[in-house]
Structures are given as structure tokens and as C-alpha cells.
Amino acid sequence: MTGSAAQLPQTNCAIWLSKFGSPLDAVELCAGPVPVPLAGEALVQMEYSPVNPADLNVLEGRYGQLPALPCVPGHEGVGRVIALGDEADARVSARFLGRRVLLPPGFGAWRAVGVARVAELVGVPEAVPAQQAAMLRINPATAFCMLQNFATLRPGDWLVQNAANSGVGRSVIQIARAKGLRTVNIVRRPGLEAELRAAGADVVLEEGNGLAQRIAAAVEGAPLWLGLNAVGGECALALAKVLAPSGTLVTYGAMAKQPLTLPNGLLIFKDLILRGFWISQWYRRAAAAEVEALFAQLLEWAAAGVLHTPVEAVYPLEQVGAALAHAQRGERSGKVLLRP
Ligand SMILES: NC(=O)c1ccc[n+]([C@@H]2O[C@H](COP(=O)([O-])OP(=O)(O)OC[C@H]3O[C@@H](n4cnc5c(N)ncnc54)[C@H](OP(=O)(O)O)[C@@H]3O)[C@@H](O)[C@H]2O)c1
Known part of the structure; x- marks a missing residue:
């Protein structure tokens, strides 16, 4: 594994969904081991992930595509690469180690750390505020x-x-x-x-x-x-x-x-x-160049402040119940985020 062991967390925690139902009853916080990235993979420490209506729909079991259970929910989020699998070459390390990245679909963003394929990560310029980056993949897209x-x-x-x-x-x-x-x-x-x-x-x-x-x-x-x-x-x-x-x-x-x-x-x-x-569906069908062009534009706008989504509250993973209750309430002034 490439990365500084000093920076690696000793334990992991994540929100797990084991049965669909009322969002507040459907999830629980569990501790587990820190996963080890294999060749072609990155270990990512999560920074922020929003609670979107689609996340609530998944917890309720009422969405266009439901995951196999148990799973870690969270359709999108942002984190930092803290280690890479052993066979990562120097160019990949230089490009991704320590870098802020958007996580791919299926990653399950409501966790402290997780492993993703390097090829699916999207690098985020430091000029883009982390909270804004966490919300780019779904709504602005x-x-x-x-x-x-x-x-x-x-x-x-x-x-x-x-x-x-x-x-x-x-x-x-x-x-x-x-x-x-x-x-x-x-x-x-x-x-x-x-x-x-x-x-x-x-x-x-x-x-x-x-x-x-x-x-x-x-x-x-x-x-x-x-x-x-x-x-x-x-x-x-x-x-x-x-x-x-x-x-x-x-x-x-x-x-x-x-x-x-x-x-x-x-x-x-x-x-x-x-x-x-x-x-x-769009992400599944779009050509790689189209997706790349989309992110280039969204990241440029987010860095320039052209795109900005207000945030109403940030909760630690431990307070996921409060975060879900808050996200379900109408008349919010902005998004609810989870922060490990
Ligand atoms: N198809 C896709 O690819 C895709 C992608 C992203 C989002 N979406 C969907 O887009 C919608 C908005 O998502 P979001 O993340 O942008 O939402 P959001 O920021 O959480 O805001 C929810 C919005 O829905 C309004 N609302 C809630 N209940 C309503 C009702 N009964 N009648 C009218 N308006 C109501 C809220 O108004 P108040 O502020 O007055 O409560 C607020 O404007 C959701 O349905 C989401 O699933 C779809």
C-alpha cells in the first residue's frame, strides 16, 4: 500500500442499511476494520456527503434502482485519497495521493473511509469548496x-x-x-x-x-x-x-x-x-468524454462560485438519525450534509 501509515485511521465506521423501511429505523452506525486497497484501488477518507431525497427513497425501498442489502447508503460525496493499492505507479500516486476526489456511484458515501477504483475517481481542484464538491455529482449535473x-x-x-x-x-x-x-x-x-x-x-x-x-x-x-x-x-x-x-x-x-x-x-x-x-441512467449511457466534459464544467463553475448550493446543517455520522429527520423536513434553507 502506498501512503503515510501515520495518516491512516485505525478504525472505520459506516452507516449500514440492512432492511428497507422508515429512514430513521432503517439504518445503524457500525464500526469495522479499515479496508486495504488492492491494485488499481484507492483508500478514501470521506469529508462530506449530502442526504438527498433519492437517499431517503432508497432507505424506504422506493427508488428506481435498489441496492442489494446490507449496504452503506449515500449516492454521492467527497473525500481525500489517503492510500493507494500496491501496484499504483508513480504517475497515479502523484495524481491522486492526498487529492480531494468525487466518489463514484455505488461507493456508499455515508462512511468514514472506503475503497474505490482509481479509474472511477474524479479529481477536485482545491479551489472548489469541499461541501460544494460533495453535492456536484447529482443535482448540478x-x-x-x-x-x-x-x-x-x-x-x-x-x-x-x-x-x-x-x-x-x-x-x-x-x-x-x-x-x-x-x-x-x-x-x-x-x-x-x-x-x-x-x-x-x-x-x-x-x-x-x-x-x-x-x-x-x-x-x-x-x-x-x-x-x-x-x-x-x-x-x-x-x-x-x-x-x-x-x-x-x-x-x-x-x-x-x-x-x-x-x-x-x-x-x-x-x-x-x-x-x-x-x-x-445518463451516467451509465454517456460516453467517457461527455462525463469528463460535464465534470470539467461543473468544477470550473463551482470554483468560480457560479454554482453554489446552500447548506443548512452538517451532522457527524454518529448523529445520522438527526440528519435524516432534518433532511425529511420541508421548508429548509439548504442541504443537510453528513461529515464523518
Ligand atoms: N431524476 C434525477 O436524475 C434527479 C436528480 C436529482 C434530484 N432529483 C429529484 O429532484 C427533486 C429535488 O431534489 P433536490 O435534492 O434538489 O431537493 P432538495 O434540495 O432536498 O429540496 C426539496 C424541494 O422539494 C420541495 N418540496 C417538498 N415537498 C413538496 C411538495 N409536496 N410539493 C412541492 N414541492 C415540494 C421543497 O420545497 P420547500 O422548501 O418548500 O419544502 C424543496 O424545494 C427530488 O424529487 C429528487 O429526487 C432527480
Whole structure:
């Protein structure tokens, strides 16, 4: 093993999920040995990992893809490489030893230390704040792909989204602003307008009566080619109603847990395009060069402060119960992170 033994932790601890259920009952903190990296592997000491809605869905056993149990949850996170497997050559050591890295899918980020394949690590420049890096792989990546892949938008064009104060929603606002696009942002409660405007939002509206008419009035009749839906139900219907003919509604979340129900006429007379997006599937299908370009751009924006996701609280792994309860609460001002 290559690395400084003085830096290596003596014990490991991790959050284990052994049966799906209510998030607070489903997990427990367990101590275990520090794993030894084999050839081609790195030992990574975790720094931060967020509790995302998808993590909660996995604990509940209600997600598009469930892991084999028992497992360590945590879809994403950031850590430092503290040792490499024996056969690591000098170039790999120079590139990764001591370096901050994003962990690959399937790593199970809610742990103190873990082993990952070096080839799957993404190096993080020191200019990127660690907490921001921990949240890059899922939400900003989802926002980037949805803005890139579903409509040809030019500077000045409008798009509309709901759950606009979510992690994804804020990334959409920030990336759209960086690309010169204009955003109509729907939220479900008052008090968020100033904050979202400061983040780059052009229009902020609350869910509720006459939403479609209020959106149309806000863009003064300009065509809306793209709608991003993370809510479902009535709010998604309002987005569909205001899209331009042949516009695209992308559904990527279902926070209201209500189905997306549309009048037939929206498809017949407006030829709306209904699409879905799942970042896990995108990572599986994308070419290596595409993924590399995505991370290069996200890391550059995160280093420059263009991308910034607020954090409401950081909990040690030992307080995972409090972290999960906090993450389940609505009306947060930012993300909940775990820190080993
Ligand atoms: N498909 C993909 O690849 C992908 C990738 C990333 C995320 N997602 C999904 O995107 C959604 C947002 O994720 P996130 O990490 O950005 O969320 P987040 O930062 O944890 O924020 C949650 C958001 O959901 C809103 N919300 C909660 N319950 C709601 C309800 N009943 N009706 C309307 N809004 C509600 C919250 O509003 P308040 O602040 O008012 O509580 C907040 O804006 C989740 O559904 C997540 O699973 C999907």
C-alpha cells in the first residue's frame, strides 16, 4: 500500500442499511476494520456527503434502482485519497495521493473511509469548496443535462421550472444565468423571491390559483420551450399548459407524490413532448468524454462560485438519525450534509 501509515485511521465506521423501511429505523452506525486497497484501488477518507431525497427513497425501498442489502447508503460525496493499492505507479500516486476526489456511484458515501477504483475517481481542484464538491455529482449535473439535452435554447430564451428552491432548482437558475437564459421559478411557499433573485432567477412565482396565467403574464407572451418538473400534480399541469406548441416537459422528480395528469388536448393540439430524466441512467449511457466534459464544467463553475448550493446543517455520522429527520423536513434553507 502506498501512503503515510501515520495518516491512516485505525478504525472505520459506516452507516449500514440492512432492511428497507422508515429512514430513521432503517439504518445503524457500525464500526469495522479499515479496508486495504488492492491494485488499481484507492483508500478514501470521506469529508462530506449530502442526504438527498433519492437517499431517503432508497432507505424506504422506493427508488428506481435498489441496492442489494446490507449496504452503506449515500449516492454521492467527497473525500481525500489517503492510500493507494500496491501496484499504483508513480504517475497515479502523484495524481491522486492526498487529492480531494468525487466518489463514484455505488461507493456508499455515508462512511468514514472506503475503497474505490482509481479509474472511477474524479479529481477536485482545491479551489472548489469541499461541501460544494460533495453535492456536484447529482443535482448540478442533473440541471446541466436537462438544460443541455432537451431543447435548443438561445440566450434570452425563457424556461419554467417548479421546486425552484431545491438543490436542482437552484443549479438550474445558476446554470441558466451563466448561459444567458431566463427562468420562471415556481416555489410552494412565500419568502423565497429575494433569495432566488439574488441567485439569478428572473421571475419567482408561488404555486396556486391561476398559476398558468401568471406564468404567461410574467414572460409577456414569449414562447416557453422547456419546462422542468420535480413536483407532479396540479403544479406540473400548469407548466404543461404554458409551454409553447411542441415544447418539452421534462419530469425528473415527484416531490408532491401526485401523478402527472394532462388533458388529451395538450398532446393533440399542442403536440407537447413529455420526457423523463434520471441522472443515474445518463451516467451509465454517456460516453467517457461527455462525463469528463460535464465534470470539467461543473468544477470550473463551482470554483468560480457560479454554482453554489446552500447548506443548512452538517451532522457527524454518529448523529445520522438527526440528519435524516432534518433532511425529511420541508421548508429548509439548504442541504443537510453528513461529515464523518
Ligand atoms: N431524476 C434525477 O436524475 C434527479 C436528480 C436529482 C434530484 N432529483 C429529484 O429532484 C427533486 C429535488 O431534489 P433536490 O435534492 O434538489 O431537493 P432538495 O434540495 O432536498 O429540496 C426539496 C424541494 O422539494 C420541495 N418540496 C417538498 N415537498 C413538496 C411538495 N409536496 N410539493 C412541492 N414541492 C415540494 C421543497 O420545497 P420547500 O422548501 O418548500 O419544502 C424543496 O424545494 C427530488 O424529487 C429528487 O429526487 C432527480
